[in-house]
Amino acid sequence: MWGRQSCLQPPSGGSLCMLEIRDLNVRYDKRNHVLKGVSLTVGQSERVAILGSSGAGKTTLFHAINGFAKADSGSIQVNGVEVTQLAGRALRRVRSHIGVVSQRHDLVDSLAVYQNVMAGALGRWSAWRALRFLFWPAKEEMEEAAAALRRVGLEHKLRARTSGISGGEHQRVAIARALVQQPVLLLADEPVASLDPKLSEQILALLCGLAAESRVTLLCSLHQPHLAERYFDRIVELQDGRIAGGAVSTFLQQGI
Amino acid sequence: METLLRIFHLIALFFPPYWSLHYFNALLVPIGQTIEMAAGGIFVALIVGMLTGIWVGAGLPGGRWIYRLLSAFRSIPDLTLAIFCVVVVGIGPAAGMLALAIFYSAAIGKIFADLFLSADRNPVDALRATGATRLSVALFGLLPLRMQDILSYGFYEFESAVRASVIVGAVGGGGIGTELVGTINALDYRRTSTLILVLILVIALIDKLSHILKNKPIAIGILLPLGLAAFWANRPAMLAIPHALTTFGKMLPPQLPADAIRALPGLFGETFEIAVGGTFFAMLAALPLGLLASRNLSPAFVSIPVRRFLEALRAIPEIVWGLILVSAIGIGPRAGVMALAFHATGALGRLYAESFENIPTAPVRAIAATGAPRLAVAGFAFVPLALAPVAVHTLFRLEWNVRAATIVGVIGAGGIGQALFNAQQLFFYRQMMAYVVLTWLIVVAVDQASALLRGKLNLMEAKA
Numbered sequence: 001m002w003g004r005q006s007c008l009q010p011p012s013g014g015s016l017c018m019l020e021i022r023d024l025n026v027r028y029d030k031r032n033h034v035l036k037g038v039s040l041t042v043g044q045s046e047r048v049a050i051l052g053s054s055g056a057g058k059t060t061l062f063h064a065i066n067g068f069a070k071a072d073s074g075s076i077q078v079n080g081v082e083v084t085q086l087a088g089r090a091l092r093r094v095r096s097h098i099g100v101v102s103q104r105h106d107l108v109d110s111l112a113v114y115q116n117v118m119a120g121a122l123g124r125w126s127a128w129r130a131l132r133f134l135f136w137p138a139k140e141e142m143e144e145a146a147a148a149l150r151r152v153g154l155e156h157k158l159r160a161r162t163s164g165i166s167g168g169e170h171q172r173v174a175i176a177r178a179l180v181q182q183p184v185l186l187l188a189d190e191p192v193a194s195l196d197p198k199l200s201e202q203i204l205a206l207l208c209g210l211a212a213e214s215r216v217t218l219l220c221s222l223h224q225p226h227l228a229e230r231y232f233d234r235i236v237e238l239q240d241g242r243i244a245g246g247a248v249s250t251f252l253q254q255g256i
Numbered sequence: 257m258e259t260l261l262r263i264f265h266l267i268a269l270f271f272p273p274y275w276s277l278h279y280f281n282a283l284l285v286p287i288g289q290t291i292e293m294a295a296g297g298i299f300v301a302l303i304v305g306m307l308t309g310i311w312v313g314a315g316l317p318g319g320r321w322i323y324r325l326l327s328a329f330r331s332i333p334d335l336t337l338a339i340f341c342v343v344v345v346g347i348g349p350a351a352g353m354l355a356l357a358i359f360y361s362a363a364i365g366k367i368f369a370d371l372f373l374s375a376d377r378n379p380v381d382a383l384r385a386t387g388a389t390r391l392s393v394a395l396f397g398l399l400p401l402r403m404q405d406i407l408s409y410g411f412y413e414f415e416s417a418v419r420a421s422v423i424v425g426a427v428g429g430g431g432i433g434t435e436l437v438g439t440i441n442a443l444d445y446r447r448t449s450t451l452i453l454v455l456i457l458v459i460a461l462i463d464k465l466s467h468i469l470k471n472k473p474i475a476i477g478i479l480l481p482l483g484l485a486a487f488w489a490n491r492p493a494m495l496a497i498p499h500a501l502t503t504f505g506k507m508l509p510p511q512l513p514a515d516a517i518r519a520l521p522g523l524f525g526e527t528f529e530i531a532v533g534g535t536f537f538a539m540l541a542a543l544p545l546g547l548l549a550s551r552n553l554s555p556a557f558v559s560i561p562v563r564r565f566l567e568a569l570r571a572i573p574e575i576v577w578g579l580i581l582v583s584a585i586g587i588g589p590r591a592g593v594m595a596l597a598f599h600a601t602g603a604l605g606r607l608y609a610e611s612f613e614n615i616p617t618a619p620v621r622a623i624a625a626t627g628a629p630r631l632a633v634a635g636f637a638f639v640p641l642a643l644a645p646v647a648v649h650t651l652f653r654l655e656w657n658v659r660a661a662t663i664v665g666v667i668g669a670g671g672i673g674q675a676l677f678n679a680q681q682l683f684f685y686r687q688m689m690a691y692v693v694l695t696w697l698i699v700v701a702v703d704q705a706s707a708l709l710r711g712k713l714n715l716m717e718a719k720a
Contacts, residue, residue, distance in 0.1 A: 066385055096387025106382035110400040119396050123387030130392040174382075181386055 017077070018044045018185055018217040019065070024074035026057075026064050034060040036241040038074070047208055047218040049228035052238035058221035061238065062187045065219075066098050067091045079184055096123025099178030099186040099216075101207070103193035105170065109163040113154070113173055114145040116162050120180030148176040152206060168199040175207060179214075186211060188220035192227075200224070204231050266445070266584040273453055274446040283435070283454060289349045290431035290458070292486040293424070294417040296349075297356025299483020301417075302410055304357075305364030312365075313372020314394040323369055329362035331699040335575070335663040336673075336692055338424035339680050343507075343688070344500045350490040352429025356417055364413055371405050372398045414479060415462050422455055423575050427666060427677070432458070433575075437667075440579050448580070456571045503685070510690035516675070520694075526589050527671035527698065530661040533589075534596025535654045541601045543646075546608025553612060563606070570602025578664040592669030596657050604653055611645035648710070655706040662695045672698070 019042040026035040034057045042048050052058050063069035064084075065076055071084040083094050099120070107116045115134065118141060122130055133141060142158075149155045152172040157165060165173065171191060178186055188207060192200035204220075208231045211218040221238075222228050228235045237244040308326065312319040338355035345351045372394070380397045388396070399406075425433020432455055439447040512520075548554050549562040578595035585591055615638065623637040665673020676691035 068381065068385070092387040092389065094387070095385055098385070098387075100382060100385040102378075102382065104378040104382075106378040108379045108383075108397055108400050110403060111396070115396070119383055119388070120386055122383060122389070122392040122396060125388075125392065127389055127391035127395065130388075130395050134395060177382075177386075 016043045018042055018046070018079055019219065020075075020077040021061075021065075022075045024061075024064060024076060025072045026060055026069050027072055034069075034241055035064065038238075038241070038243055040236060040243060042217055042219060044217055045212075045215045046234065047211055047232045048220070049232035049235045050219065050221040050238055051223070051225060051228055051235055052221065053223075056238045057241040058238055059189055062100070062189050062219070062221070065185075065187060066095050066100065092123065096181065097184050099181045099183035101171065101174045101178050101186070101188045101191045103190040107162050107170060107173060107177075109161075111162055113149070113157045113160045113162055113165065114142060116173055117145045117148050117176045117180055120148075120177040123181065144180065145176075148179045149173075151179060151210060152176045167195060168203065171195065171203050172206070175203075175210065179210065183216055185217045185219065188218065190221050190223065193223065200227065208232070263581075263584050266580070269445040270449040272446065273449040274444075275450065279447070279450070283432075283451075286425075286430070286432045286435045287454065287458060290421045290425065290433070291418065291482075292489065293349050293352040293356060293421040293429065293431055294414060295479055295482040296353040296486030296490060297360055297421070298410075298414045298417045299479060299487060300353075300357035301360035301364050301413070302479070302483075304361040305368050306406075308361075308365035309368025309372055310391075310394050310398065312369035313375070313398050314390040316390055319369075323366070326362045326366040326369065328696075328700070329358065330366055331703060332359070332692070332696050333659050333663050333699065334359045334420050335423055335427060335666060336676065336695050338429050339427050339666070339676060339688070340692060342428045343680060343685065344503050347428040347430070348490075349430035352421055352424040352431060352433075353486065353490055355424050355429060356420060359420070360413055360417055364409070367409055367413075368402075368406060371402045371409070375401045410479070418462050419459060419573060423573055423663075426575050426579070436576065437579065440583055443583070445583075452572060452576065455576070456568070459571055507685040507689035509686065510693050511686040512690045513687070516687060516690075519675070523672045523675050524698070526592075527661045527665065527673070528658070530589050530592035530596060530664065530669060530671055531654065531657040533593035534600055534661070535650065535657050537593065537597035538600030538604050538653065539650055541597070542604035542608050545601065545605040546612060549605055549609035550612035551609075559609075563609070566602045566605040566609075568602070569598055570606070572599065574599045574660045574664055575667060578667045578669050582668045587668035587670070589670040592661060592664045592671065595664050595669060596660055599660075600653050600657060604649060607649040608646055611642055611649065614645070615641045651706060651710065655702055658702045659699050662698065 019040070021038055021040045024035050024038040025033065027033040038057075038061065050058055050061070060069050064071055065078065067083055067086060074084070076083050078094060078098065081094060083091070086094060108119075111119075114137070118133060118137075121141075121144075125133070146155055146158055149158055149172075152175050154169060154172050154176065157169065157173075162170075162173070174191075186207075191207060192203050195203060204227055207220070208218065210216075218232075220232070225235075308322055312323045312326075334355060337359050338352060341351040341355040341358075345354055375398050379401065380393060383393045383397045421429070421431055422433045422436075425431035425435075426437050428434060432451060436448065436451045436455075439445070439451060545562055545566060549559050549566060551559050554562070574595050577598045578591060581591040581594050585594075619641060620633060620637040623633050628636065661671055662673045662676075665671040665675070666677040668674060672691055672695055676688060676695065679685075679688040679691060
């Protein structure tokens, strides 16, 4: 199921779904339900924007998809694999196929840029290889990092200190890290929230372009409706933990 | 009054310090031993502490239990550990090194674990989201995120290990501490004062060194060859493990005879008397001294000499104060109370002064602006603002002094420490082990009570 090549092909079952969420409930304590009966289907290579105000549950939804938030009930299937019951190694294996780009500053500042980029490969590396890479990176590993950085237009920052790069460059490095992961699903949690309008457009165009190029399914939460309309196949609105309006993929209905 | 006269008489015996080139040459060996113990102990502690810290911080299985074990071990005072180690591996630097290695492994392990656990969650979560193993997350996230802190804590701990290695020497761990006790026992006070000066000098040098190296924490690397050499030099004693285990076996199970059990409430009482008395007198002395030492309240010609005086008081460890005072006013809790009071005055005086300096100026000015007299300004603004930090510092010092009270007992100041030391000297190993366990229980209980009390105080502040 998780073979590098096959996961981009439609599974043999005939389903075109990359992500299928059914009646998902997540709560932080007895009273506070964050997600209330969320159902959402996202097709392969589809780019879906999730709009919603702060506190609507967007981040929690993403956390539930890669297992950081536990689901109380309902199901989440990523490429046909049920993830809500996974733990330990099985969960790590699923996570290694899901790229994440977030609004938060989540690079390790004291590492070099190429080290942060190659952190995307940690899911398929042993701890020994990770240790060896930190002190003695192999030539092909450096080439892989350079290639990923080239795709986001930052090849010249390969050996730079991460603490010295700007906010926009930071997001590009985070995207490069996600690319190294070779994900089947890319989760972008308000990737442009802390950027100015011009940079926001640039980063979104890059993200969506790369997703289309690699035929990766993209789920991206946003605040700005106009950006969502411009760059995404479909918009889903999340309000107070519920999906507003229809959640069925028009993309799938059209049979594309 | 008589006591004071006796102290003055004794102080006179310490002057002038003994001075000869031959003696200084001879002193190089114990000085070297003291640094050797500290370096060897810290070397082991850094390795063990780093591994356990990563283990706990990365959330590997059993981490919570290891964390609890580290916290528990840290509550055994270093001197208590040293007495234990002297029994197990014999008198000499190896015992001191082993004691320091155990004590600082626990301390460093817990600090590193705390550092890793409190690392910035965002990068760590981003790494976890890639499906990386916990060890890889530690390598790519926790370590680089915390490297700077790890290096500076490492050096700080080396500094405090040098101080501690003087203390463990006092019970037969070798180095300056052993020399110091030797001169006091031989009533050779002029050599004692030379040694105290040497001790102050060594600590000041390390202080200075760490100050210079603060911006170059990587310099901690010098500890590696130093520590390895120290460890290698003491390996024969470390290798005598079968003998050590047999001796350890003799300590189990811990046991107290009936008369010792009857004496326990008295011992506990004495230990607390020393701790509370020492803290109380230190507080009385430190309040005016702290006012005089604070740069915003006193002119420089007052604050600077007072600061130096406070530094000198706290440069001499409690145990050394204890040794001097026991020979001045005889054995008993009174010497212990005064020993703790002298050292704690130095520590509290400086902390109080810092608290006074950090008082926000705006509320004080606002009261002064009403035209209130100085005393009213003090009563309505200064004192209420200073009260909370002073209370917190005093409470912390009381906690520390309970630990110290179990230690000064060793040199005849009474309490549980004295009972522990007597049991060791008489080879009553099971009894000794029982006192080690009891000391540990006292320290853990007081730590918990103090944490609870601080929590309550915070709660009150939050409500107000």
